[in-house]
Structure formats: structure tokens, C-alpha cells
Amino acid sequence: MSRRGLLALCLLLSACKRNAPAPAVPDAGAPALSAVGASAAPGPGAQGSPGSGDAPVMTPGDATHRVQPLAVCRAEGTAPLDAARRYFDDGRFEEALSCAAQAAALEPDLAAAHAERGVALAALGRESEAQLAYARALAIDPGDADALLGSAHLYAVQLPSTRERDELGALYAERGLSQPGTPPELVPHLALVAAMAFNDLGQSEEALARAAIVLAREPGSKEALYERALALFELCRFAEARTAFSTLVDDEERAAHAYQHLGLLMEREGKWKLAQTHFEKARQLAPEDFPAPPLPSEADFRAEVIRAVAALPADMRGDLEGVPVTAEELPADGDLLANQPPLSPTILGLFRGPPLGEPCDGTETPCRSVVLYRRNLARAVRTSEELREQIRVTLLHEIGHLRGEDDEELAARGLE
Numbered sequence: 027m028s029r030r031g032l033l034a035l036c037l038l039l040s041a042c043k044r045n046a047p048a049p050a051v052p053d054a055g056a057p058a059l060s061a062v063g064a065s066a067a068p069g070p071g072a073q074g075s076p077g078s079g080d081a082p083v084m085t086p087g088d089a090t091h092r093v094q095p096l097a098v099c100r101a102e103g104t105a106p107l108d109a110a111r112r113y114f115d116d117g118r119f120e121e122a123l124s125c126a127a128q129a130a131a132l133e134p135d136l137a138a139a140h141a142e143r144g145v146a147l148a149a150l151g152r153e154s155e156a157q158l159a160y161a162r163a164l165a166i167d168p169g170d171a172d173a174l175l176g177s178a179h180l181y182a183v184q185l186p187s188t189r190e191r192d193e194l195g196a197l198y199a200e201r202g203l204s205q206p207g208t209p210p211e212l213v214p215h216l217a218l219v220a221a222m223a224f225n226d227l228g229q230s231e232e233a234l235a236r237a238a239i240v241l242a243r244e245p246g247s248k249e250a251l252y253e254r255a256l257a258l259f260e261l262c263r264f265a266e267a268r269t270a271f272s273t274l275v276d277d278e279e280r281a282a283h284a285y286q287h288l289g290l291l292m293e294r295e296g297k298w299k300l301a302q303t304h305f306e307k308a309r310q311l312a313p314e315d316f317p318a319p320p321l322p323s324e325a326d327f328r329a330e331v332i333r334a335v336a337a338l339p340a341d342m343r344g345d346l347e348g349v350p351v352t353a354e355e356l357p358a359d360g361d362l363l364a365n366q367p368p369l370s371p372t373i374l375g376l377f378r379g380p381p382l383g384e385p386c387d388g389t390e391t392p393c394r395s396v397v398l399y400r401r402n403l404a405r406a407v408r409t410s411e412e413l414r415e416q417i418r419v420t421l422l423h424e425i426g427h428l429r430g431e432d433d434e435e436l437a438a439r440g441l442e
Contacts, residue, residue: 099125106132110142114149122146137167144176148184156180171212174202178216182223189227189437196223203239214240214247221253230260231367252280259287262359262368267291282312290371293401294356319404320413327400328353334417342425345382349428351396351421374403375420381430396424 097120101109110125123146129139144159157180163173175198182195199220202208208216217239224233234257240250255270268291274284289304308316322330331353335346361376362369369376379394380386386393398420407413423441436442 096124096127097121099128101125101128105129107136107139107142110146114142114146119146119149123150135166137163137170137173139163140166141170141173141176144173144180148176148180153180153185169201169205169207171202171205171208171216174198174205174208175212175216175219178202178219178223182219182226187226189442192223192226196220196227196229199223199236214243214250218247218249218253221250221257225253225256225260228260228370230257230370233257234261248274248277248280252283255284255287259291260368260370260372262362262371264291264294282308282315285311286316294359294371317408319401320407320410321401321404322410322413324353324355324400327403330414330417331398331421334414334421337418338421338425342422345425345428346396348392349394349396350392351398354397354399355401356399357402372402372405374399374406374416375424377424377427382428383430394428396421396428398424 099106099109100121104112106125106129110122110129113119113122113125123143126139126142126146129136130143133139140159140163144156144163147153147156147159156176160173160177160180163170164177167173178195178198180195181191181198185191199216202216203213203220217236221233221236221240224230224236233253237250237254237257240247241254244250251270252274255267255274258270259267268288271284271287271291274280275288277284285304286308289301289308292298292301292304305316309318331351335343335351338346357369357371357373357376361378362371362373375396375398377394377396379390379392382394398417403416403420404413407416419441423436426436426439426441431439433442
């Protein structure tokens with residue numbers, strides 16, 4: 027589950043007191059087999075001249091569009107780049123952008139100036155322009171730590187989640203961590219962004235390792251503690267995850283997500299009433315993030331699965347000949363731990379057995395089967411109509427595995 031609207035980062039991008047707010051983004055939900063999310067809408071400044079750092083300019087055929095130039099940089103006796111950083115630290119992002127733009131104009135080949143423009147543009151919600159500013163900084167100096175951290179934060183935290191953005195965020199953060207010249211004070215921030223990106227990508231072992239880097243330097247970091255708890259849960263280290271989430275229920279920003287995961291853990295233990303209590307607490311604290319799931323009865327869910335199978339194209343129904351498609355409440359520990367690293371406890375479905383064309387080894391009875399998980403599927407959507415669609419998408423995903431496709435191939439076809 028995405029935390030982008032929850033975990034506001036305090037990023038040190040050129041000075042030690044950065045407090046750029048990460049705009050709240052609707053919770054995208056990231057179960058292992060959920061459909062790919064929609065692309066982000068352009069930021070408020072997206073219609074302007076790309077990468078210029080200026081306000082929108084007149085476009086052809088639009089005689090009524092007014093030019094809104096940036097104010098003159100008031101550097102007050104300092105270099106424009108230093109003034110930009112000072113204004114940013116004071117939360118005066120428009121002034122910071124003016125001075126960063128002047129610094130870039132005076133020294134077009136100075137990566138730090140373009141990175142500073144990116145920082146200010148991102149803080150102003152002008153993400154499209156920030157992307158170009160960071161790209162220019164990294165074209166000039168691929169190892170610029172500020173540009174790498176800013177790009178990583180933009181893609182992995184600020185913009186709505188997609189696999190490609192999370193991958194880009196992780197790549198930029200990892201590059202920053204690997205650069206020998208990266209300032210030590212930026213390391214925990216790069217590691218935290220990497221942990222978030224890896225968790226959203228389902229690479230929980232990597233996320234756990236990056237969270238450990240942060241906690242070794244900042245033991246009280248609530249953001250890193252949350253990323254660690256989430257990675258433990260995804261790695262099926264349930265006892266450790268329960269302890270980790272229990273320490274976060276008193277944290278105002280993370281309490282709802284902590285209660286939700288504690289509910290998931292109690293549910294796996296068969297403690298249904300206690301699980302429901304935790305789910306209700308999460309819903310009270312964050313009703314938009316955790317609405318009541320459209321949970322059908324077991325019989326109705328099985329009927330929906332049967333209808334989804336009947337609606338498949340003829341070739342897919344043919345592939346399912348002799349392959350039972352069943353419904354279960356939650357993934358069993360044995361199924362999750364049969365893989366290394368383990369499968370996520372929030373998977374929506376599972377294909378068991380070898381792909382078509384490969385022989386069975388006798389360990390599975392039947393040789394091949396598909397299962398869909400009622401509770402996980404209901405939590406991945408908001409309405410009954412969305413549930414029916416997610417059942418269809420999950421079924422297509424598992425048929426892809428039956429045919430021999432791996433998760434990367436399925437993600438490329440929009441069946442993540």
C-alpha cells in the first residue's frame with residue numbers, strides 16, 4: 027500500500043534544513059497483482075516553457091494568454107545559488123525559483139543550479155518542469171548528489187505511483203548511494219527514498235537493507251521504522267512485523283497504516299474480531315485510505331470467479347482445461363514461503379505448478395491450479411464493480427503464469 031500521501035520527507039538537498047512538502051497523493055494501493063495506475067496529471071506549471079524555470083508563456087493561437095515572468099532575484103549581496111538555497115530553507119519557493127533560474131542563466135553548465143531549480147519547481151507542484159530541470163542537471167553531471175536525490179524523491183515519492191516511476195526513483199537513489207562523493211548527510215535520505223521505492227516494487231529484502239542504513243544513522247526515524255515494518259510483513263516475518271507495527275500506533279502520521287497491518291496480521295492468525303477492531307481503527311483515522319471493502323459472501327465470490335472464467339476467450343478456457351480455479355480466504359503460509367524471497371501476503375491470486383508444456387514432478391495435486399483470494403481482492407478495490415474487474419485481471423495474470431510468463435513480462439502487458 028502506497029504511503030506517498032502519508033510519509034512527508036524532510037530532504038536535505040543542498041543545505042541541512044530542507045523542508046519541502048511532498049504533496050499528498052491519493053493512496054494508490056499496491057497489492058502484488060493490482061492493475062497499473064493511471065498517469066499523473068501535469069503539475070500547475072506544465073503548460074509553460076519546458077525546463078525554463080519560467081511561468082507559462084504565450085502559446086500560438088492564444089492571444090489572451092498572459093506572460094507571468096519570474097520576479098527579479100533579490101540575492102541581497104550573495105550569489106544567486108546561495109540565495110536560492112536560503113529562500114528555499116525559509117519556505118519561500120517562488121523566490122528560490124527566481125534565484126535558481128538566475129544562477130542557471132549565469133552558469134548554464136552548473137549542475138547545482140539546475141538541481142536547485144528542480145527542487146523549487148517540485149516544491150511548487152510543477153512536476154513536469156522539475157523533471158526537466160533534474161534531467162538537465164544529470165546530463166551535465168550524472169553524479170550530482172542533489173539532482174539524484176531530488177529526482178529519486180520526485181519519482182518515488184511525490185508523483186503518483188507506477189512501476190516505472192518507482193524503478194526510476196530506486197535507480198536514482200541507488201546511484202546516489204553508490205557515488206563516492208555523495209555528502210554523508212544525504213546518505214540516510216537517499217536510503218529512505220530507496221527503501222520506499224523498493225517496498226512499492228515488492229523488493230522487500232532490498233527495502234529492509236536500505237531502511238537499516240537509515241536507522242543506523244537515525245534510530246528514531248519514523249519513516250524508516252515504517253519501511254522496515256512493511257518490509258518485514260512482506261517477507262512473511264510476521265512476529266517481527268507485529269512488534270514493529272505496534273511501536274507505530276502512537277505515531278499520528280503512521281497510526282492508520284500500522285493498525286491496518288496489525289489487522290492483516292491478526293487475520294492471518296484467525297483472530298477475526300481483533301483484526302476487525304484494528305481495521306475499524308485504521309478506517310476511523312484514514313477513511314479515504316481504508317474504506318470498508320466490498321466483501322462478498324464466500325458463495326457470491328465463488329460465483330463471480332465462475333462467471334469470470336466463463337467470460338474468458340476460448341483459447342484461455344482451453345488452457346484451463348483440467349486446471350481447477352478455486353477461491354480461498356487468504357494465502358497460506360506454505361504457499362507464500364514456497365518461494366524465495368517469499369510471496370507477499372497481499373497477493374490477489376496464485377498459480378501453482380509448472381507452466382503448460384513442462385512436466386509435473388508429482389509434488390502438486392492436482393499438477394496445476396489457480397486460486398483467487400477473497401479478502402485480499404476485496405481490499406484492493408472500492409466497489410463491487412471494481413471487484414469484478416479485478417477478479418478478471420487477476421485471472422488473466424495467473425493464466426499468464428500458466429502459459430509461462432513471469433511477473434516482469436506480465437507487468438509489461440499491464441497485468442501487474
